[in-house]
Amino acid sequence: MKIIMIYDQIQSGAGIKDDHMVPLGASKDPVGPAVMMEQYLKKVDGRVVACLYCGDGFYEANPAEVSRKLCAMVKKLQPDVVICGPAFNYLGYGKMAAEVAKDIIDTTGVPAFAAMSKENEETIAAYKDKIHIVETPKKGGFGLNEALEGMCLMAHAMVNKDKEADVAAKYCFK
Numbered sequence: 001m002k003i004i005m006i007y008d009q010i011q012s013g014a015g016i017k018d019d020h021m022v023p024l025g026a027s028k029d030p031v032g033p034a035v036m037m038e039q040y041l042k043k044v045d046g047r048v049v050a051c052l053y054c055g056d057g058f059y060e061a062n063p064a065e066v067s068r069k070l071c072a073m074v075k076k077l078q079p080d081v082v083i084c085g086p087a088f089n090y091l092g093y094g095k096m097a098a099e100v101a102k103d104i105i106d107t108t109g110v111p112a113f114a115a116m117s118k119e120n121e122e123t124i125a126a127y128k129d130k131i132h133i134v135e136t137p138k139k140g141g142f143g144l145n146e147a148l149e150g151m152c153l154m155a156h157a158m159v160n161k162d163k164e165a166d167v168a169a170k171y172c173f174k
Helices: 038-043 056-061 063-077 091-108 121-127 144-160 164-171
Strands: 002-007 025-027 047-053 081-084 112-116 133-135
Touching (some): 002 091, 056 063, 081 091, 091 121
Parallel strands (some): 002 081, 081 112
Antiparallel strands (some): 025 047
């Protein structure tokens, strides 16, 4: 199972919390949370083939252009699934993750979902009925390993169309 991760500047390691205007970038090697997910990815025969990223402010200033380019990269790389997140409690990133996941589903047909913490209340309320949103702890909170495992299980269920509703019921916002 080939996976693309979509990150903000913080999770990609391309910038810090205040570097909101980091332009679009990519890494072929797993970075950020993808590295921490390795043990769970092995259980579902998954591997991260690319990490795409941009600053949440850069996205907010150019949402249509950034989403179009991310969707084009998804089409080009042809992953089995796209994971947007984990956004934790970063509100700008959470909004970007949900919007981009929805755009990827709508324009490429590739399964996609977002992952974030409950602090992203507005985004969750707006998107939980349109896409799967895996619940994570806030940055530094307890339960990260369970959330990362849930993200891998959600990806596997969506790709294989196997027990998707059961996995979503356990790991996603309702």
